[in-house]
Amino acid sequence: MERAGSVAYGTITSEIRPGDGTPLEPRLVVTRRTRSDLWFRGTAYSAGTVVLLVLGLIGLFLALQSWPALHYMGLRFLTTPAWVPQSQHGHPASFGIGVAGIGTVIVAVIALVVAVPFSFGAALFISEYAPRTLLGVLPFKSALTSVVDLMAAVPSIIYGLWGLLVLEPHMIGLSRWMSDHLGFIPILKVPRGDSIYTGSFFIGGVLVGIMLLPIVTSLSREIFSLTPVAEREAALSLGASRARVIRDVVLPFGKGGLVGAVMLGLGRALGEAIAVATVISLSFVHNWHIVSPGANSIPALIADLFGSGGKLGREGMLAAGLVLFVFTLVVNTLASVVVGRTRARTR
Amino acid sequence: MTTTSVNSTPGQHRFHLGQGPAHRRMRPREFGPTDIVLAGLTLLAAICTAWIVFDQLTLLSGMLGFVVVTAAVFLLYYYVLNRQLLGRRAASDRLMGAVATLAMAAIMTPLVLMVGFLFERGAHLLSWHVLTTTQQGVPLVCVPHQHCAQAGVFHAIVGTAEQVGFAMLLGVPAGILTAVYLNEVGGRLAHWVRVIVTAMSGLPAIVAGIFIYSIWVLKFHFSGFAGSLALAILLLPTVTRGTEEVLKIVPGDLREASAALGAPQWRTVWSVVLPTARSGILTAVMLGIAVTIGETAPLLFTVFGSTTTNWNLFGGPQASLPFLIWEMVKLASKSTIDLAYTAALVLFLLVFVVFLSGRILGSPWLGSAVRSLANRRSARRRVALEEVADR
Structure with missing residues (x-):
């Protein structure tokens, strides 16, 4: 099977079918590949299937290894807030991701709220406003793209270290201001008059949001740059200002792709372990007050407590990992399909 | 970057505050030296205003709050100024540009701060000794008044x-x-x-x-x-x-x-x-x-x-x-x-x-x-x- 427009390699023969010799009879085109090409294509094909295989193996092994814990807890695994994998003081072992699962989503939502507006703005700046060169020689646009890529390469443990020692002290003021002046919004209230604002969902979410900035920026910059030149220039020639071009051409065109970019960002935010684990103080009580101390998320839980609590505890951790895996896989696959559709439309 | 004033009569000045916007042809990418100076002055005005709001009314606390207030005031001033000078359409265009530029500056800030933080805290600790030795024989937690060798990486x-x-x-x-x-x-x-x-x-x-x-x-x-x-x-x-x-x-x-x-x-x-x-x-x-x-x-x-x-x-x-x-x-x-x-x-x-x-x-x-x-x-x-x- 050859894709339309692709190059046909190998020996191409077209045989004229025996018959009455009418020239209108369609001819059968046969491509016979050389043996080396068959090897080459086979190798490439198997490399492609390795990806599918690895993904399948991850799901399979996590499911197999975590089965005893899932069997022990049943569906309560999804709702139990505590994590006590060994029986204590006569209470049977009981563990689950009731708090961690919701916490993962809270952290991710805060992160997206922080990251998305800035990322879209910065992506628009790079694709629409930034001059190609500065003073005629310095490659400004590609330098900005490189800086964004570099931000994506900064290790999450460094984000965590910085978040713990620099960002958190700065966020306390903001957290206090929010709870003082916006306390009428239930989630921003601080119960019991807590005056410490450290280790909260808010700080974890903001830190993950900062980590998402380069990822969402580079994805949405790519989407913006796919805007067809003809439409853009048509709008300009009708007298539209750049703001109007962005509003009426660039954004409507990239809508689907932007949704995909945000969802890929969501997938990253759901899976961030190290930075979250570094700044939050792990808690196993439902905490709806995002600026007050006490937070939890599945990846942070695994990073902090993996290996503790004996065999059942370990299997429970693998089960939590399985839930995280399935969750992020669904989000990422949907995002990938959406982004792929936008890309396909431009070609 | 020169533009020809098409509709302006010789006596009409480009900046005529209070008489309604000038109608002149603008290029989409037009942003000349005058615009840079104006943006700089607007920023200065915004910082001053934010300082007054901040210092006198103490609405927010911390550096972060100051920056947020400054950015908001800057956008407001910038829009009003451009609307007076160039009209509504040009002003909304400029506002969009300013928002995008500020967003770009905002996402670069964490990187700059982080690199600065790493060098500030880590640079004086970095030495040939650290790069060539391990943690072997160094106690993890050093008790005060006890001499501990510096661990390496x-x-x-x-x-x-x-x-x-x-x-x-x-x-x-x-x-x-x-x-x-x-x-x-x-x-x-x-x-x-x-x-x-x-x-x-x-x-x-x-x-x-x-x-x-x-x-x-x-x-x-x-x-x-x-x-x-x-x-x-x-x-x-x-x-x-x-x-x-x-x-x-x-x-x-x-x-x-x-x-x-x-x-x-x-x-x-x-x-x-x-x-x-x-x-x-x-x-x-x-x-x-x-x-x-x-x-x-x-x-x-x-x-x-x-x-x-x-x-x-x-x-x-x-x-x-x-x-x-x-x-x-x-x-x-x-x-x-x-x-x-x-x-x-x-x-x-x-x-x-x-x-x-x-x-x-x-x-x-x-x-x-x-x-x-x-x-x-x-x-x-x-x-x-x-x-x-x-x-």
Whole structure:
């Protein structure tokens, strides 16, 4: 099977079918590949299937290894807030991701709220406003793209270290201001008059949001740059200002792709372990007050407590990992399909 | 940048506040020296206003609040000013530009602050001694009034280099081959492989870690090799995606020309497509490696950490830079945090060097200079070999 427009390699023969010799009879085109090409294509094909295989193996092994814990807890695994994998003081072992699962989503939502507006703005700046060169020689646009890529390469443990020692002290003021002046919004209230604002969902979410900035920026910059030149220039020639071009051409065109970019960002935010684990103080009580101390998320839980609590505890951790895996896989696959559709439309 | 005032009569000045906007033709990208000065003055006015609001009314606290208030006031002033000077349409255009510029500045800020923070805390701790010694024989927590030797990070550098190096051996060829499959071979499965590769690039690093733990570490033992496997899982989709983007822009004409000369497909890919895309692939691969160097989560349950140098990738626990930082931060004492700063600075520099070399090799001018140098050298060697052969 050859894709339309692709190059046909190998020996191409077209045989004229025996018959009455009418020239209108369609001819059968046969491509016979050389043996080396068959090897080459086979190798490439198997490399492609390795990806599918690895993904399948991850799901399979996590499911197999975590089965005893899932069997022990049943569906309560999804709702139990505590994590006590060994029986204590006569209470049977009981563990689950009731708090961690919701916490993962809270952290991710805060992160997206922080990251998305800035990322879209910065992506628009790079694709629409930034001059190609500065003073005629310095490659400004590609330098900005490189800086964004570099931000994506900064290790999450460094984000965590910085978040713990620099960002958190700065966020306390903001957290206090929010709870003082916006306390009428239930989630921003601080119960019991807590005056410490450290280790909260808010700080974890903001830190993950900062980590998402380069990822969402580079994805949405790519989407913006796919805007067809003809439409853009048509709008300009009708007298539209750049703001109007962005509003009426660039954004409507990239809508689907932007949704995909945000969802890929969501997938990253759901899976961030190290930075979250570094700044939050792990808690196993439902905490709806995002600026007050006490937070939890599945990846942070695994990073902090993996290996503790004996065999059942370990299997429970693998089960939590399985839930995280399935969750992020669904989000990422949907995002990938959406982004792929936008890309396909431009070609 | 000059523009002709079309509708303005000679007596009409460009800036006539209060008389309604001037109607004149503007270019979409027009932003001259006057505009720069105006924007600067607006910023100054915004800072002053924010200072008054902040200092006198104390609405917000902290540096962060000040910056937020300044930005908001700046946007307001800027819009009003431009509306007075240039009219509504131009003002909304300028406002959009200002918002985008501020967003760009905002996302650069964390990077600048972080690099500054790392150098401020880590630079004076960095020394030849730190780079060449290990933690062996150094107590983790130093009791006051007790003399403790300074711990080094050499063992962690060795571990990171070996783990990332082996992950590269596994992940880079597989990633490039997968990209070749997606772009050159294709087929019914290709669409799904592409979707899965994109999805897998968002695979939580910690899941890769516990997966390797469950299939390898449980049966065998903690080792640097297990860490490499986990890192390779994360490296593969990054390399594939980057390489595919580059292969896509290789012109089809080149493939057709090669096929027309009778080359089989593998020959075309090996001698035409991949060399054409070489600089782009290098950049993509180096970016992937730079990201992989700093991954912590996959190493938590695979390498186990060590305080001495373990050169053997396959035997026993091994240290690694990100893992060392994680451990030291968790211990949270003065001496361990200092070691974490040092390791973080070393790690960042390592990531930066790899990232930068990827950019240099991939950039159109510098990369070609390096390559032509290499080509000249290999050509010289070839000539020398031929001379030897002639003799």
